Amino acid sequence: MILGFSQVINKKPSYFVEKISKGIAGFTPAVADLAIKAAYSFNWDVYSECSPKIHTAREDKAARWRAGMNIQAVIHNRTSRRCQFIPNKPCVTTQRMKVHYWYNSATELFDVPAVYIDGRELTSTEIDTLAVNDGFANRGEFFEYFNTDWLGTLIHWTNLKY
Secondary structure, eight states, rough: EEEOOEEEETTTTTHHHHHHHHSSSOOOOOOHHHHHOOOOOOOOHHHHHSSOOOOEEEEOOTTOOOOTTEEEEEETTTTTTTTOOOOOEEEEEEEEEEEEEEEEETTTEEEEEEEEEETEOOHHHHHHHHHTTTTTTSSSHOOOOOOEEOOOOEEEEEOOOO
């Protein structure tokens, strides 16, 4: 199935093409293809310095994603510039992910959000790891994007599980 990736997250370049490409063992990005098809300028400096993005979170209300399905990672989906930027990868596994903001009635503010994977609350260190593995620089950027209660599926193309 097609997984479209945005090139801008939180009003900043996402560099998902570089981050996902870096996470694919033995893969060299076809930058000429990207430049011709998608008018995308691959950033080798970002590629050399970034952490790899090794999974993605999607709402997936119909629970369509399952292990074994082919992932077609694309940018500019549903346009004439559509470009699949890595070879088809199998979905290795999926996990349910929930972000929950707890309301503190004493302070009338929302406390630090909790993140659950398959019903288990992640530790602070695990949230840091999840954020980076999902393509964010840190937990701050992660929670800037996931800024309200959220429920969805974590789609893995590596063997990592939380």
